[in-house]
Amino acid sequence: MIDREQVAVSDKKRSGRTAREASYVACALIAIAVFAYTFTDPFVVTLAGYTCAFALFALSINIILGGVGEVPLGQCLFFGVGAYGAAIGMGKLGLPFEVSVLIALVLSVVLAAIIGVITLRLTGAYFSIVSWGLTGVAMVAATNLEEITGGPLGLFGFPPIEIGPLQLSDPQTYFAVTATILLLAILFLVALRRSPFGAAMDSVRQNPHLARSVGVDVARVRLKAFMLSAPFAALAGALAVPYTQIVTPEVFSVANTVDGLLMVLLGGAQLVVGPVIGAAIFTLIPQAMNLDPNIRILVFSSIIILIMMFAPGGLHQLGVALRDRLGRKTDDDRSR
Amino acid sequence: MTIAVAEGPAVSARDIVKRYGGVTALNGVSLDVQEGEIFGIIGPNGAGKSTLFDILCGITVPTSGSIRIMGSEIAGMPPHHIARSGVARTFQRTAVFAESTVLENLLFGRHASFHHGVLGRIFGSKTFARDQQAFQTRVEEVLTLIGLDGERHRKAGVLAYGVQRRLAVGIALMSDPKIMFLDEPAAGMNGRETADFIALIRAIAPGRTILIVEHDMAVIRQLCGRALVVVDGRPVVVDEPHHVLSHPEVVTAYLGADDEE
Numbered sequence: 001m002i003d004r005e006q007v008a009v010s011d012k013k014r015s016g017r018t019a020r021e022a023s024y025v026a027c028a029l030i031a032i033a034v035f036a037y038t039f040t041d042p043f044v045v046t047l048a049g050y051t052c053a054f055a056l057f058a059l060s061i062n063i064i065l066g067g068v069g070e071v072p073l074g075q076c077l078f079f080g081v082g083a084y085g086a087a088i089g090m091g092k093l094g095l096p097f098e099v100s101v102l103i104a105l106v107l108s109v110v111l112a113a114i115i116g117v118i119t120l121r122l123t124g125a126y127f128s129i130v131s132w133g134l135t136g137v138a139m140v141a142a143t144n145l146e147e148i149t150g151g152p153l154g155l156f157g158f159p160p161i162e163i164g165p166l167q168l169s170d171p172q173t174y175f176a177v178t179a180t181i182l183l184l185a186i187l188f189l190v191a192l193r194r195s196p197f198g199a200a201m202d203s204v205r206q207n208p209h210l211a212r213s214v215g216v217d218v219a220r221v222r223l224k225a226f227m228l229s230a231p232f233a234a235l236a237g238a239l240a241v242p243y244t245q246i247v248t249p250e251v252f253s254v255a256n257t258v259d260g261l262l263m264v265l266l267g268g269a270q271l272v273v274g275p276v277i278g279a280a281i282f283t284l285i286p287q288a289m290n291l292d293p294n295i296r297i298l299v300f301s302s303i304i305i306l307i308m309m310f311a312p313g314g315l316h317q318l319g320v321a322l323r324d325r326l327g328r329k330t331d332d333d334r335s336r
Numbered sequence: 337m338t339i340a341v342a343e344g345p346a347v348s349a350r351d352i353v354k355r356y357g358g359v360t361a362l363n364g365v366s367l368d369v370q371e372g373e374i375f376g377i378i379g380p381n382g383a384g385k386s387t388l389f390d391i392l393c394g395i396t397v398p399t400s401g402s403i404r405i406m407g408s409e410i411a412g413m414p415p416h417h418i419a420r421s422g423v424a425r426t427f428q429r430t431a432v433f434a435e436s437t438v439l440e441n442l443l444f445g446r447h448a449s450f451h452h453g454v455l456g457r458i459f460g461s462k463t464f465a466r467d468q469q470a471f472q473t474r475v476e477e478v479l480t481l482i483g484l485d486g487e488r489h490r491k492a493g494v495l496a497y498g499v500q501r502r503l504a505v506g507i508a509l510m511s512d513p514k515i516m517f518l519d520e521p522a523a524g525m526n527g528r529e530t531a532d533f534i535a536l537i538r539a540i541a542p543g544r545t546i547l548i549v550e551h552d553m554a555v556i557r558q559l560c561g562r563a564l565v566v567v568d569g570r571p572v573v574v575d576e577p578h579h580v581l582s583h584p585e586v587v588t589a590y591l592g593a594d595d596e597e
Contacts, residue, residue, distance in 0.1 A: 196447075203444040206433040213393075213427070214445050214507060215419040270435075 025187065032179040042171040046243055049175035051283040052182040053239035058263040058275030059185055060232035065261070066269035068225045069205035070123065074131025076256040077115075077138050078108045078230040080247075082237025087155040087247040088148060097161050097168070101238040105231040112230035116223045132254055139252035154248030161242045168242040178239050182276065185232060189272045192228075201225055265304055268314020277315065344407055346371045346515055346545040347392060352401035354387055354569075361387045362398070363569045374537070374546045376556040376563035376577065380589050384569040386428075386519065389549045393425050393517045394418040405515065424508035425517035431504035434493030438484050441492050441503055442475050445510030474510060481539060482506040483532075498529030502536060509540060516540075518548045522555045534558050553581065565589075 039045050057079055064072040082104045089100020119130045142149045149155065161168040168174045192198050200221045203211040208218050241247060250256075259282070260275075267278030286296045311317045345368040354362040361384045369375040379385045390396035392403060394410050403410050410418055419425075433441050479485045482502040487495065492503055501521055508516055521537070522530045530552065537546065537559055550556050556563050557577045565572040565580055567589040573580055580586060 199440075199444060200447065202436065203433060203447070206435055209395075209427060210431070210433065210507070211444070211447075212395075212415045213419050213425050214447050214511065215416050216444075216447050217414070217416045 021190075025183070028183055029180075032176060032183070036172045036176045036179070045171040045175045047283065047287060049171065049178045050240060050243035051279055052175070052178035053236050053243065054260070054283065055182055055236075055263070055276045055279035056178075056185055056239065057233050057236035058260045058267075058279050059182075059189060059272075060229045060236065061257070061260045062264045062269055062275045063189070063225055063229035063232065065264055066274070067201045067205060067229075068222050070222075071125075071128045071261070072131055072226075072229070073128040073254060073257050073261075074115075074133075074135045075229070075233050075260065076252055076254065077131070077135045078112065078233035079237035079240075079256060079260075080135075080138060080142070080251040081108045081111060081230075082234030082239075083241055083244075083247045083251045084142065084149060084155070084237075085234065086238040086241045087158065090158050090161070091155050092148065097238075098163050101235065104234050104238055108230040108234035109227050112227045113223070116226040120219065120222045120226060132257075135252045135254060135257070139249045142249040142252060149249070152249060154246050154250075156246040158241070158245065174242055181235070181239065185235075186272060186276065193272060197221070197224070262300060262304055265307060265314060268316040270313055271316045274314050274316050281315075345369055345404075346373070346406060347375075347547065348404045349388075349392060350402045352388065352391055352403070353399045354384070354391060354396070355399045361569050362391070362566075365401075365564075365566065365569075365571045367564055367571070367574065369545055369547060371545050372543070373562065374541055374548065374560050376560035377547065377549045377566065378551075378553070378556055378563055378580070379566035383566045383589075385549050385566045388566060389517060389519055389547070392547065393423060419511075422511070422514040423517070424511060424513035424515070426501070426504040426508050426519060426521060428519045428523060432492040432495075432500050432507065435491065437489050437491055438479075438495075438503060438506075439475070439488045441507055442478055442510050445507035446471060446474070474512070478506045478509050481509065482536065496529075498525050498533065501525065501529075501533065505536060505540070513544065515545045516547070518546065518550075520549055520551060522550060522552045530555065553577075557581075 035048065036045065039048075057075070060078065061072055061075050064070050064075070082101070085104020085107060086097060086100045089095040089103060090097055093100070095103075115131070115134060119127055119134075122130055143152050145151075163177065166173050166177055168177060193202075200211070200216050203214070203216055204218050204221050211221075212218050237251065263278030263282045264275045265278070266281055267276065268274035271277075282300070285291075286293075286299075291299065307314065311321075313320070347367070347369040349365060349367050352362050352365040353360070365384075365388055367375075377385045377388060387396060391398045394403075394413055394415050397411070405418070405421075405423060408421075433444055436444070476485075479488060482505060484499065484503060484506065487499070492500060495503065505518070505521070518537070522533055525533060534555060537548075548556070548560065560577055562574060563577050563580050564574045565583070565586050567585065572585050572589070573583045575583070
């Protein structure tokens with residue numbers, strides 16, 4: 001299939017866009033550096049780092065939700081594989097953090113392939129429920145395999161977590177590392193969305209029957225998307241460990257996935273950075289407002305209901321709608 | 337995957353039977369559609385014509401019977417393979433990719449016939465550049481054919497119903513299919529839209545074989561050389577439309593039904 005951008009955008013526009021995007025990336029890098037080295041409150045900086053890690057998880061969910069249109073309630077399975085992978089690798093096997101993470105990523109892809117072949121025949125609520133069910137299996141396994149997982153108490157007391165010379169126990173470094181990885185992930189997903197595979201995913205999400213009739217192998221596209229989403233979730237799980245300092249069977253809780261889903265819905269599923277915006281709002285507002293966790297649930301549930309009612313495409317949709325309205329006005333003027 | 341060109345009918349079905357549990361939806365339907373023909377399938381509601389249609393283009397697997405397209409048996413072939421071998425179809429309801437622009441819709445339609453790896457695109461291989469060029473040309477041709485030249489950047493979902501149906505045909509046309517299946521293309525159209533649509537089908541018909549399932553007898557009469565009538569899962573008659581419509585059993589089947597909308 002053709003590169004959709006080649007058709008939709010002329011060369012001139014495209015080079016203009018490349019320059020604009022390069023400047024976005026530069027701005028993001030500067031913002032990361034400035035944030036990491038001007039904020040001195042270790043709690044805020046660590047929380048920001050954790051937010052970046054969790055945003056990766058939201059991105060993973062959105063590969064499925066915004067990509068092929070399924071609600072992946074079981075996505076925390078891969079988050080847990082990443083978290084346990086890092087914890088077991090470091091704590092039990094004495095491997096370096098990065099090696100443990102790499103192994104966990106590979107494992108998550110293999111697991112996604114196996115689970116995907118079985119569950120992706122299902123669509124809609126059936127897929128969601130079965131994938132949720134599998135996380136229950138994982139939680140029971142993690143609770144009972146005490147030798148490996150530490151049982152219900154989980155794994156904790158890790159050696160200092162580092163990637164090469166980078167000490168992740170240092171808040172500034174932790175934030176800089178997670179934010180940079182997040183940025184790379186966003187760049188990758190933007191490229192993915194514009195690729196022929198991105199177009200195939202989009203066609204499958206919008207209309208699988210029609211997609212099939214124009215020659216898209218729907219089952220294969222769905223499986224590929226699922227396998228692609230898994231390592232993002234696993235990476236998020238692993239990068240959350242330096243913040244949480246403990247991994248318990250609770251990582252497989254559906255509440256974890258729901259948090260990620262809320263971020264996606266908040267920010268908007270059809271925008272690559274939507275989940276990141278959602279993650280920022282979702283983590284920072286309760287902190288800033290010093291909300292009680294129970295009240296937080298109440299507040300966010302209400303916000304989600306309002307967003308689903310008035311901007312089902314997420315917060316960014318409001319911006320797009322505004323821009324379209326203004327744009328259409330000028331178009332109309334021109335045609336008159 | 338390509339289907340070898342062979343002598344004989346473009347689409348041929350033999351003794352198609354389809355049962356859902358104890359219900360027999362189709363009972364021994366056979367048909368031969370010659371290359372270049374516009375062939376209609378008609379029948380009252382629930383007669384099994386949509387089932388027959390889905391079986392002919394490989395979406396539904398028949399209980400028994402064989403279907404050959406361009407001489408090749410399609411039993412067991414996944415739908416996307418059939419699509420990649422020069423067969424295109426439109427759907428009754430979910431006709432377009434509603435959230436995408438007209439241009440992107442056509443782009444999705446090209447999926448079947450465009451295969452270039454990442455390397456070809458990065459290094460701009462010759463075949464890639466040529467296909468790119470061919471694609472651009474094809475887009476312009478199709479946009480002109482379906483009369484959506486000025487709407488290319490509009491979202492498909494906001495287009496009028498009749499226009500969406502034209503776009504659906506445009507998507508199918510992108511791969512330049514030899515055989516097209518149109519599932520109730522004129523359903524829900526007003527008179528003006530139907531007339532435009534008939535003109536569009538006539539324009540794209542040369543060099544293609546077209547099968548149409550349709551309720552609107554006017555469409556069948558104006559477009560089809562021959563039509564098959566299915567009643568209660570049985571084939572009743574295959575003939576020219578005006579003969580078909582005066583066939584006693586067809587008249588009985590349609591009695592009380594409005595065939596002159």
